[in-house]
Amino acid sequence: MTAPAPPVPAAPAGQLVELPLLTHRGAQHTKARETVHGVDGRPLASLSLSPDLLTAQSLAAQRRAGPPPPAERAAQLAEAARRFVSDTLGGLTFAEHLDLVHRVSGHNVPLTEELSRAVATGIAEAPDRADQARPRGSVRGWREAAAGPGSGVWTRRGETLAAVLSGNAPTVQNGWLQALALGYRVAVRPSRREPFTAHRVVAALRAAGFRATDAVCLPSAHGGVAALLHRADLGLVYGGDDVKAAYGPDPTVLVGGPGRAKTLVTAGHATAGTVSAVADAVSVLSGAACVNTTGVLVEGDHVAFARALAAELRDRAAGRQTTDRHLGPRLPAASAEALLDRLRGAAARAGAVIPLAEVATRHPAGGVVLGPAVFTLDDPADPLLGAELPFPCAWVAPWTPADGVRPLRDSLVVNAVTEDAELVDALLREPSVRNVHVDAPTTHSDGGLPHEDYLGDFLMRNKAVVAGRGSASGS
Template sequence: MSTGPSPSGELLALPLLTHRGTHSTRAREIVHGVDGRPLASLSLSPDLLISQSVLAQGRASPLAPEERAQRLLEASRRFLEDDLGGISFARHLTHVNQVSGHNAPLTEQLSRAVAAAIAEAPARADRARPNGSLRSWEEAAEGGGSGVWTRRGETLAAVLSGNAPTIQSGWLQALALGYRVAVRPSRREPFTAHRVVLALRAAGFPDTSVTCLPTTHEGASTLLRRADLGFVYGGEDVAAKYGASPTIKVGGPGRSKTLVAHDRLTPETLDSIAHSVTALSGSACVNTTAVLVEGDHERFAHDLAALLRERAADRQTTDHHLGPRVPSRSADTLIGHLERTASHARPAIPLEEIATPHPDGGVVLGPAVFTLTDPHDRLMATELPFPCVWVAPWTKADGIAPLRDSLVINAITRDADLINTLLHDPSVKNVHVNAPTVHSDGNLPHEDYTGDFLMRNKAVVSF
């Protein structure tokens, strides 16, 4: 079986990585770059194979914790240094760049962050463990006993989106905790998950420890039903379908916002918000998509638009483009959506400047800035997969109502009461104080610590 394009242009073959090794199926899907060119042939897993794999994984025993940690370190090195599936890391970056739409430097930055997530998975997972809980029953003190951190199940299904390579971080922590993981990669960007699983196997993890099973939406539902627990990522439709399940953790949507107090309208604030809008190609759930301004919001939007246009200038047709590069048809759909739904918003950047054709194919999107007159406008909850931000006025009389149901709020204010109110509102997942919404070091909880969902505490007493 070919694992990479031949000189004649043969497509890269991405087989299933099952509980019994690699397997190719007749059901396949072609992975295209944003320029429309075919890049890879992706095998799709049938439901029966999904069921068989998850069943076998549930019956398998996990490696010992120390061995898992050691092999994760080795896998991190192999991810960066080895030819895996016949593909070098440099060639892997090319493939990811061609399908993800991120610029070349960001693709490499995020892919190297994946290697860090592999190596640091045990430590990151352990940050969720309560102070009063131990890792194993052998550590439980005699007499009084202790809480012991234990898995809620044995198998985890990870149904991934293709927003960024670092979407792998959550399931890697599950692997570090002893779960056997079945990964359903994004069919738009399957390369990262495939390479991670190959690196883990090259480092000595058994095939039953982690599988890579690309499949259809129906197959993904089967995977989530068969595993003890599941991760799934998506928008409102995914949240509506799985949000009420106690065994499935839903990632997304984001709706991250920034609030600026009247005394913090400074050039430094403007620079920070511009970064929050455009970092990660503006396509992540932590990107600021709405700004509430206590003061002259029209002036602020004008200044923000000027700064973003300056940052995008002379970049959009290069390998360092600011926004994401997407297929032309996707760009037309998004611009058409804006024209239909945002007709009452005032564009601070002309709509005709939002889409820039790229010489290598596809279209680079953004930046876009719109002003609204009402902080409660429904558009304040609209997030699009490119640097697009809505700016509205805010006063203390508006309270936190316009800020609810957000993944991250950056409160650029000295108002301690407001910060406390945001912190205790259950609909606000994370609160930053004068820190960009995109800030993360890998150790901060995203939508809770991953371990909060994966683990529970049991009392263990030994006399």
């Protein structure tokens, strides 16, 4: 990875970065606007908000537009990936873009660049990543269907997708990019906290030749979310339990999150190497991702493991928290205090291995760096094991074989550090455990792996197509 660019001074008052809507008719400014602030409270950008009528018009135009041919989409995505990191888009160079994302996201400087470059990779690889979900018995288009017995054909469940994004990390873009690769026309509602990445992705797509109707960027107030999802054929939404409760029952909406990733360490595996690997899973990605380990179950002395984990995390944080390489995220002071209040409440029944006074560090550039935090629990059934906070924070509880998979339910990822094949089988059979790793950190990622299933399982369906001898497919 190249060295991060030097910080760009925040825009002075009256010279905020302008983020217009990117509609089906091009860039548009609206009277309804919102100021995007950095973690330090300084205003950075003026974000236009989409009125409901304009959102409706954009979705209607997208539905009328057919998709570009697959080969054209793939070529344009490859070009957009290049432009994302090399072009000046919306008046911003890539270095200026990185600085803005760093200032609002709370991620440290090296991680901001790493995640932003991963977005470019996600743009380029979107067609291949989407195709991972296609069944072996289906082809991509009806013209490929064999004459005679025919074939399954992988086809879209709709034509338009609404993507309602969170601000956790720039790579949240990667899901809707797969939909675009499959021919959907996508309406993106970016996070109002971090709208810069979505705006730059859509700008790069248009610079690479995608039409204005292929992808639109329509920030809105919270009240605009339901209307956007209602107007699109399918929806993709990210959030926690509240979002899942609101939209989870709707079969046309896929909810990403929450994570509640856990690591299980069985007897004989609580080694220094395991402690180091768990520390990685807790702390990488600022500890703010859905795949970060938050719950740790240990067969044996869980308190000793928690102390070793706390020591490892404290060593990693030492000397970094007031620099641009801070371990945890940098948050506005008010947000940090609200999270600390939750920890103070939890401390009534959980043992704080790292004193709460050490969990928050004021940063000289503004805001507060949170983490690491490690707590012990006495009961693997304690609900705190599923508490998910957006910084490096782990809850360590005891586990015995008699507990089985019960304490591991409702997890996006479980890493089982074990040689017990029957336990791994049980985890795979458990419907509420979405992914199973065996001695591989919960944060291990690969663009070709399913996350919450393959996204194509939600976006696509299979239809049988039989083409006779006189059909166009045989010509």
